[in-house]
Amino acid sequence: MSSPHQILQDVFGYAAFRGEQQAVVEHVAAGGDALVLMPTGGGKSLCYQIPALLREGVGIVVSPLIALMQDQVDALTQLGVKAAFLNSSLDANTARTVFGQLMRGELDLLYVAPERLLSAGFLTALEQIQDQLALFAIDEAHCVSQWGHDFRPEYRALTVLHERFPNVPRIALTATADAPTRREIVERLALEQARQFVSSFDRPNIRYRVTNKNNARQQLLAFLSAEHPNDAGIVYCLSRKKVEETAAWLQEQGWDALPYHAGLDASIRHQNQRRFLREEGVVMVATVAFGMGIDKPNVRFVAHLDLPKSMEGYYQETGRAGRDGLPANTWMAYGLGDVVSMRQMVQSGDAPEERKRVELLKLDALLGFCESTECRHQTLLRYFGEENHAGNCGECDNCLTPVATWQATREAQMALSCVYRSGQRFGTGHLIDVLLGKTTVRIEQFQHQNLSTFGIGKELTDKQWSSVYRQLVAAGLLTVDVEGYGSLQLTEAARPVLRGERDIWLRRDAEVVKKPRERRTGERADELRAAYASANEDPLWLALKAKRLELAREQGVPPYVIFHDSTLLEILNHLPQTLEEMGKLSGIGQAKLARYGNEFLQVLAKHEA
Ligand code: ADP
Ligand code: ZN
Numbered sequence: 001m002s003s004p005h006q007i008l009q010d011v012f013g014y015a016a017f018r019g020e021q022q023a024v025v026e027h028v029a030a031g032g033d034a035l036v037l038m039p040t041g042g043g044k045s046l047c048y049q050i051p052a053l054l055r056e057g058v059g060i061v062v063s064p065l066i067a068l069m070q071d072q073v074d075a076l077t078q079l080g081v082k083a084a085f086l087n088s089s090l091d092a093n094t095a096r097t098v099f100g101q102l103m104r105g106e107l108d109l110l111y112v113a114p115e116r117l118l119s120a121g122f123l124t125a126l127e128q129i130q131d132q133l134a135l136f137a138i139d140e141a142h143c144v145s146q147w148g149h150d151f152r153p154e155y156r157a158l159t160v161l162h163e164r165f166p167n168v169p170r171i172a173l174t175a176t177a178d179a180p181t182r183r184e185i186v187e188r189l190a191l192e193q194a195r196q197f198v199s200s201f202d203r204p205n206i207r208y209r210v211t212n213k214n215n216a217r218q219q220l221l222a223f224l225s226a227e228h229p230n231d232a233g234i235v236y237c238l239s240r241k242k243v244e245e246t247a248a249w250l251q252e253q254g255w256d257a258l259p260y261h262a263g264l265d266a267s268i269r270h271q272n273q274r275r276f277l278r279e280e281g282v283v284m285v286a287t288v289a290f291g292m293g294i295d296k297p298n299v300r301f302v303a304h305l306d307l308p309k310s311m312e313g314y315y316q317e318t319g320r321a322g323r324d325g326l327p328a329n330t331w332m333a334y335g336l337g338d339v340v341s342m343r344q345m346v347q348s349g350d351a352p353e354e355r356k357r358v359e360l361l362k363l364d365a366l367l368g369f370c371e372s373t374e375c376r377h378q379t380l381l382r383y384f385g386e387e388n389h390a391g392n393c394g395e396c397d398n399c400l401t402p403v404a405t406w407q408a409t410r411e412a413q414m415a416l417s418c419v420y421r422s423g424q425r426f427g428t429g430h431l432i433d434v435l436l437g438k439t440t441v442r443i444e445q446f447q448h449q450n451l452s453t454f455g456i457g458k459e460l461t462d463k464q465w466s467s468v469y470r471q472l473v474a475a476g477l478l479t480v481d482v483e484g485y486g487s488l489q490l491t492e493a494a495r496p497v498l499r500g501e502r503d504i505w506l507r508r509d510a511e512v513v514k515k516p517r518e519r520r521t522g523e524r525a526d527e528l529r530a531a532y533a534s535a536n537e538d539p540l541w542l543a544l545k546a547k548r549l550e551l552a553r554e555q556g557v558p559p560y561v562i563f564h565d566s567t568l569l570e571i572l573n574h575l576p577q578t579l580e581e582m583g584k585l586s587g588i589g590q591a592k593l594a595r596y597g598n599e600f601l602q603v604l605a606k607h608e609a
Contacts, residue, residue, distance in 0.1 A: 002053075002054065004017075004022065004025045004026060004029065004050050004054060005017075007050050007053050007054065008046070008050065009589070010589055010590050011053065011079050011080065011081065011589045011590070011591070012046065012079065012587075012589050013567075013583075013585070013586065013587050013588040013589035013590075013592065013593075014586055014587065015586055017046075018042070018043050019038070019042065019043070019199050020036070020038065020047075020197045020198075020199050021043055021046055021047055023197060024036055024047040024171070024197050025046070025047060025050045025051055025054075027195055027197075028047070028048065028051040028135060028169050028171050029050070029051040029054045029055060031169050032169060032194075032195055033169055033170045033171065033191060033193055033194035033195070034047075034169075034170075034171045034172070034194050034195050034196075034197060035141070035171075035172050035173075035182075035185060035186065035191050035194045035195070035196045035197070036171060036172070036173045036174075036197045037173075037174060037175075037176075037182065037196070037197065037198045037199060038173070038175060038197075038199045039175055039199065039200075039201045039202070039203055039319065040175045040203070040319045040320070040323055041203065041205075041297075041319075041322060041323035041324070041325060042175070042199055044139070044173045044175070045072075047171065047173065048061065048135060048137035048139075048171050048173070049076070049081070049109065051134065051135055051169075051171070052108060052109050052134045052135055052137070053081065053108055054134075055134035055135060056132065056134060057105070057129075057131070057132035057133050057134040058102060058105070058107045058108060058109065058110055058129075058132060058133060058134055059108065059109045059110070059133075059134045059135045059136075059137060060110050060112060060117070060126070060133065060135070060136050060137070061109060061110065061111045061112070061136075061137040061139060062112060062113075062114050062117055062136065062137065062138050062139060062158065063111055063112075063113070063139040063140060064113065064114060064139075064140055064143050064150070064152050064155075065139075065140065065292075065295075066087045066088065066089060066113055067273075068295050069085035069087060069089075069111045069113075070085065070089075071277070071295065071557070071558060071561060072085070072111060072295075073085050073111060074555075074557045074561050075557075075561045076108075076109060078557075078561055078562070078591065078592060078595070079589055079591050079592065080589075080590065080591030081108050081109060082101075082106060082107050082108045082109070083107065083108060083109040083110070083111070084098045084101060084102075084107055084109075084110055084111070085098070085110065085111035085112065086098055086099070086110065086111070086112045086113070086116050087111075087112065087113040087116060088113065088115075088116075098110070099125075102125075102129075103125065103128070103129060105129070105132055114152065114154040114155060114157075114158065115154050117158075118154060118157050118158070118160065123160065123164060126165070127164065127165075130165055130167075130168065133165060133168045134168075135168060135169045135170065135171060136161050136165070136168055136169070136170045136171070137170075137171050137172075137173065138155075138158060138170065138171070138172040138173070138189065139173050140173075140174060141155075141172035141173055141174040141185050141189065142174040142175075142176035142181050142185065143155045144156060144158070144184065144185055144188040144189060145176075145180075145181045145184040145185065145188070146184075147180060147181065147184070150292065155188070156188055158188075158189055159188070159189060159190050162189070162190045170189070170191070170194070172185060172189055172191060172194070175319070178312075178384065178385070179385065182196075200381070200386060201315075201381060201384055201386060202377055202381055202386075203318075203319060203322065203377075204377070204393070204395065205322045205325055205326060205327050205328055205395075206318060206319070206321055206322050206328050206329075206330055206395065207327065207328070207329050207330065207395045207396060208318065208330050208376035208377065208380075208395070208396040208397065209329070209330065209331045209332070209396070209397040210332045210333075210334065210369075210370050210376070210397065211331070211332070211333050211334075211397075212333070212334070212335060212467065212470075212509050213333040213334055213335035213337070213338070214333075214335070214463075216305050216333045217246070217249060219333050220235065220303060220305060220331075220333070221250075221253060223301075223303065223331050224255065224283070224301075224303075227301070227329060228300055228301050228329070230280070230281045231281060231300035231301060232276065232280065232281055232282055232283070232284075232296065232298060232299055232300060233283055233284070233299055233300055233301035233302060233303065233321070234283075234284045234285075234286060234290065234291070234299060234301075234302045234303070234317075234320060234321075235250075235257075235283060235284070235285045235286070235302075235303045235304075235305060236286060236287070236288065236302070236303070236304045236305065236306065236308070236317055237285065237286070237287060237305050237306050238287070238305075238306035238307075238341065238342075238345075239287070239306075240261040240262075240263045240287060242305070242306070243259050243260070243261045243285050243286060243287055244259050244261075246259075246285045246305065247259035247285040250283060250285065255283055256279075256281055256282050256283060257282075257283040257284075257285055258272040258275060258276065258282060258283070258284055258285065259272065259285050259286070260272050260273065260276075260284055260285070260286035260287070260289065260290040261286060261287040261289050261290070262287065262289040272284070273290075273294075276294075276296065277294075277296055277558045278552070278558050278559070280545065280549065280559060288308070288313070288317065291316070291317060291320055294320055295323070296320075296323070296558070296560070297323040297324035297560050297564055297565070298323075298324055298326070298560055298564070298565045299320050299321045299322065299323065299328065300321065300322070300326075300328050300329065301321055301328060301329040301330065301331065302317060302318050302320055302321040302328075302329075302330045302331075303330070303331045303332070304317070304318075304330075304331070304332035304333070304334075305333060306334075306338055306341075306342075307332075307334050307338045307339070307342050307363075307366065307370075308366065309342070309346075309359065309362065309363065309366075310359075310362035310363065310365065310366055311362065311365050311366050311369060311380065311383045311384075312362070313366075314332075314366060314369070314380075315380060315384070318330040324560075324564050324565055324566050325566060326532055326565055326566055326569070327532055332370075334370055335466075335470065336428060336466065336469060336470045336473060336480075339363075339367065339470075339473055339474075339480055340480050340486040342363055343360065343363065343480055346359045346360055346363065347360075347483075364474075364476060365383065367473070367474035368474060368475075369383070370474060371470075371471050371474040371475070371507060372398070373398055373403040373405060373507050374398060375392065375393050375396055375398055375399050376393075376396035376397065376398055376399075377393045377395065377396055378390075378393070403507045403508070404507070404508040405505045405506060405507050405508065406505065406506060406508055407503065407504075407505060408468065408504050408505060408506040409497070409500075409502075409503045409504045411457070411460065411468055411504075411506075412468065412472060412477070412497055412504040412506075413497060413498060413500075414435060414453060414456055414457050415431070415435070415457075415465065415468050415469060415472060416472070416477065416478070416490060416494050416497060416498055417452075417453055417498060418431050418434055418435055418451070418453040418457075419431060419478065419488050419489070419490055420490060420498075421451045421452060421453050422434065422446070422448060422451060422453075424481075424487065424488065424489040424490065425487050426487050426488070427485065427486040427487050427488065428465075428466055428469045428488065430442055430443075430448075431465075431469070431488065432457075432462050432465045432466060432469075434448050434451060434453055434454055434455075435453060435454075435455070435456060435457030435458075435460075435465055436455065436457055436458060436462060436465070437449075437454055437455025437456075437457075437458060463509075464509075467506070467509045468506060469488065471506045471507065472494075472504075473488070475493075475504075476491060476493050477490070477491060477493050477494040477497060478490060478491065478494065479491055531569060531573065532565075532569065535569060535572055538572065539607075540572060540603075540604075540607050541568070541572055543603050543606075543607060544568050544571060544572060544600065544603055545559075545568065547599060547600060547603050548562050548563055548568065551596065551599065562592075562596065563587060563588075563592070563596070564587055566586065566587060567585065567586065567587030567588060570585040570586050570587065570588075571585060571600060571604070575604060576601070576604070577601075577604075578601075579593060579597045579598070579601070582597050582600070582601065583597070
């Protein structure tokens, strides 16, 4: 019998397990139940795929992501694994064929949609082959929780697996880790006896950056041109209208950009998603409707032109970058205007008051994160209850360019008392005019030249004042009154500042003071980042990618199903001369070596000549 390690090497072409993978594989292969919590890109699939290959019979994988099953099965087939799927997208004939393969014991892995698995006929059929069931894998297990946004009622009925197949091991997997969801998964899926494998949710290959909005489109363009000229990525916007406008504008600027939102025709959505998955270097401009079930491993960047709704949203949306473990960038531009529109959206929604209150608190937590001067990796993880992460990750703006702060107690007092004196009825634009002592129509209309705060703030520019106001809102000293069209109001927390009992330190916006970039010496991620960046200009790299695309087109699969970027990078860096040398590279198992080894060796040979 093979060992887990042998399968890892021969079939998947990887040299070593990652993190908890080996422990999970051994536990499940030995017949134990497991609950696996691992971040996106952590390598959950191997946790059930290898035990399914090690154990006798077929592994049944339950997944709600019907759109992904085809690609998953294609990827396994490329590895020489006998895999198939059953869901509503198959015609009756094909479904019958797959069912026959299942019953005759011809499959290693079968992906099924939950409603199909739970149908009476299917369960009865499984009972007939119950001693030929290697395991049940329940992917996206958080779908059982009604608190998440992905609740699937059918998932509740999956306890039937435990009742009817008590001897078949079950492994539930999710990238959603908060404690209430975890408890609910255990309870709803009857996994009390299961061993829990909890990984860190850090995504060390993702670089986080948050910047102040200041002509967001141009900032986005600068970011894309400087760092991602040929890469696939996602640009998130809040509204459908903005999605379409931004996509059209990027196209005008020469980018291969496509829109995606729930209001588009289903066929267009489908087509755009397909192009994003199958082609190289497509930029998807999208609302949050895009993402769930997007399994593209080489999304190199995620940009936010608008704020997400919460830290959870931010983590999830940025988490779609860099699933393959190669360096990925996330970038977000935000300003006070975003806070106003987000609050407006929450308050004008028809959720119950209690729910709105929670949503506003979540938004506040996100604002705190945006303005934080600490390591972003650390701050994110702390929010999710993970402590003990060393700072200075080298992969976030705050660590790469330590933020300058300044003693702003006096300025905060001016800003707050200006709000107070003018009756808490005005937005930042007008308040700043008062502080700067401008004579505008509105100032004359309200006689604000008579306020004691009129003209007391000439030491700062209007940009600096708007930075002060933004940060006071983020710190909870001011709130934005949405019904009052974005007017600012004092909170209780402002009192001690006004009374001189509390000091205020604010960050200096990057645009205001340019500090020299101070890079920490990097580890693996930095090296990879450099390797990837230089690869992008290497003609051999382009030739390897072209070969991959050609093979992918021939077979009607996405390029990454042939080889991941990381594997192409291995080829580029090691320049194997023989099949044997090539077989040693990470990501090249026996099946792929046999199938594609020579084609890629030829590309290398041609290039040398
Ligand atoms: P998840 O489902 O947790 O998001 P995947 O199972 O899709 O993650 O794995 C993410 C990526 O990491 C895939 O490209 C996969 O091939 C790769 N990977 C997983 N395990 C290993 C390993 N032990 N060594 C190298 N690459 C791995
Ligand atoms: Zn950091």
